[in-house]
Amino acid sequence: QLQASGGGLVQAGNSLSLSCKASGRTFSNYSMGWFRRAPGKEREFVAAIRWRGVSKDYAEDVKGRFTISRDNAKNTLYLRMDSLKPEDTAVYYCAVASRPYVHSGSRTSSFYDYWGQGTLVTVSS
Secondary structure, three states, X not given: OXXXXXXXXXXXXXXXXXXXXXXXXXXXXXOEEXXXXXXXXXXXXXXXXXXXXXXXXXXXXXXXXXXXXXXXXOOEEEEEEOXXXXXXXXXXXXXXXXXXXXXXXOOOHHHEEXXXXXXXXXXXX
């Protein structure tokens, strides 16, 4: 089970940090990712991190502003979001890969089979 939290209302230019706590099993051997769905749009890739946290991937429009990280000892995934823009407004979802020790394909939804419930981030202008 994945429990995402940390969403809220924030002004443009400010920061927000999301967390995703995994329970029921360990995911330390699995890549994890963040996706988001803006109103009226398809779900899109935001960031992904390899199981040991060394390799990270970002969507172009968040690169340099967002930072994905994980603490395997706490079974928790994080997303630090800086310099937020109104277009970052969306429901953010965390996800765990369907297979261990695989990272290729982590930008696609089908790579993941465990999803959190989502947390809403609203950025006002």
